Amino acid sequence: MSLDLILRVGTKLILPFILLFALYVQFHGDFGPGGGFQAGVITAGMVILLAITFGLEAAQRIAPQALVERMIPLGVLIYAGTGVAGLIMGKNYLDYSVFSHDPAHGHELGIFLVEVGVLITVAGTMTALFYAFVERGR
């Protein structure tokens, strides 16, 4: 039991930085490599690392199963809703230029919203898959 002390302390130290890196990949995706998909996978990786080291209960305290499962359709809805918002405001589906007076800014905002949707769906799906496998294995 005491042998995994380094693992536990190391995990505790590294967890916030993994989440920070995921957010960096998400919000810096406009300028460097990365985007919603990669950030979602890294976020899910953080939850999985927590579950592997401290047990499933610890992971489900910060990422409850109900929340994770609702994130899967929520992300797709945000993505599709961004498109519908374009429709309502009088342009084509997924045309982002309506979100701002300056079309370029509108596109920037649209890309941001869409990437958030991808992040939520991917992080939710990956974590939910992991939970499903772990619960099945019990």
Added chain:
Amino acid sequence: MLLTLLAVVTVAIVRQRSLFSVVVLTVIYSFLMASVLIVLDAVDVAMTEAAVGAGISTVILLATLHLIRTTEMRPVRRHLLPLFVAIVTGAILVWGTLVLPPFGTADAVIHRHVVPRYIADTIRETNVPNVVTSVLADYRGYDTLGEATVIFTAGIGVMLLLRGGRRRGDAERENTST
């Protein structure tokens, strides 16, 4: 060098009977693949390969191994026909690459259609300097919406499979106990 290592790892994966070793070897394969993609300047794809191929799918594979037996069974008969099909398919694919333009040619067909417009106009039209992001989320937004839906569907499907089986098992256990 990297490709040689990839080939070595592939042969090791094929020859290995212990599925645990196979999973570990696929991690090595994924990281090598990520390095290859970095060499090819495809940093976004390399990041995905490292995170998904080496990270998440390893965890999922290990979780699957926890549910099933971890040694590959001996084949019941010799697999000459599958070997033949695999070799023929591989040969056709290699033959197909012979007519492709040389790697990195700027005037290849694929670089002359919409790519120049994307590269020239992405800053003016979207304010996003990373062309990969603007193509993914804006110019090709429909495709990415489709991808998000695929992930959604796959996740729901796997969860239904894993959960549904367990619920039926529970019901059977209750039936036998009463």
